Amino acid sequence: MRLEKKATVISTSVATLLVIMKMTVGILSGSIAVLASAIDSLLDLTVSLFNYFALHNSEKDPDDKFHHGRSKIEPLAAVIEGTIISLSALFILYEALIKIAHPREMEFMGVSIFVMLASILITSILVLFLNKVAKKTGNMVIKADALHYKTDIFSNGAVLLALGLVSLTGEDLIDSILGIGIGIYMIYSAIPIIKEGILMLLDAALCESDIKKITDVIESQKETTNYHHLQTRESGSHIFISVHIVFNVSISLYDAHLISDKLEAKLKQLFKEKKVHVLIHMDPYDDSQINESEDLYN
Structure with a gap:
């Protein structure tokens, strides 16, 4: 198995673990920030599965139908991944605005903080691994995946900060405000991925x-x-x-x-x-x- 495909298997496994952890705590605590992070991890899982499919097919040899191979699947996967990140960000923004309009108290703060700490540690290790694979192989799909999980580290850190502030101040509005910030940051991080993929699909010249x-x-x-x-x-x-x-x-x-x-x-x-x-x-x-x-x- 190619190193790139091994990387997608590992990222899929990690995303599955994070989805289970965050979704459980997000639903129980009522935190928009934790729930947003759980949704993002669920999309990570979907994207990692798609990336595995993309890499599996892009490495196939040219045939009678695809004389130049299927390498264009890689930039197509990057565009799809960037689009999914943007759509998930819009959903997070929507949920944050709903909570501002209809406030609800958060629960299970201690468990929520522990889960976010664990998520940051696990995701950081995964990003280091994916960056190493991306640097060694130059693969665009792995590069996009590494960037995606890197944004998760910042968003998880922001969620952890919000949980700490809510726990200290009792002000639930912080959770919604942070959810809006995470959504905006996710859209900002997705733009370069989509742009690079589109340019490659359009056969843009090298830099x-x-x-x-x-x-x-x-x-x-x-x-x-x-x-x-x-x-x-x-x-x-x-x-x-x-x-x-x-x-x-x-x-x-x-x-x-x-x-x-x-x-x-x-x-x-x-x-x-x-x-x-x-x-x-x-x-x-x-x-x-x-x-x-x-x-x-x-």
Whole structure:
């Protein structure tokens, strides 16, 4: 089993444990903040299960129907995860406003505080593990999952603070105010996940710094005379690079292939944590103007 899939199994197990703990205490205590945290953990569980499905399918080899594989499932999963976070945040905001309009006293404060302390500890360990996996694999789904659970640490800490303040002051309004704050923060944290996933689904080019690294390697190839029509995109854990390389018209096809293979190897070394696919078009002369004209008509 791939490391990414193991990570989703572990995060699913942790989310299940947190749902049981928080949901029980949230219902018994009547705390909107704890209940909001329980709902968030329930969505974590759903997302982790979906992430496992996404990773399982994204790693399948290309076939007759999907010639380029299913790597787009990863950014699609990230968009769905970000959307689920936003929807859960809206529900939390709704519940907080309802409690402000119809106040109700909180109970089981001691148990609630203990559960939130345990949740912070368990989630912190999970985030450290997911960050390690995301850094090692460069997988976008795991990265989104790690960010999601990281926001849980802050929200759990805020819930714990609210419970402490309510216990000391007896003011239940603090619980609702904090619930609103958690909802807003969840929406704010979801925006980058959704944005990155959408850009990847739309085949956006790599960032300027990555493109600069690619052009530096291409320009350092002394056996070539020029290059043009450089195109890049990212799809999950895959990076695609396409470029036209101009050779001297007198070079043999064999030598041109050797140079292209060498250049391809260098480009793959730039992104060791990703699966890099390089397509090099070998041109005997600069046909950039012809390519540009074709692009205008397509």
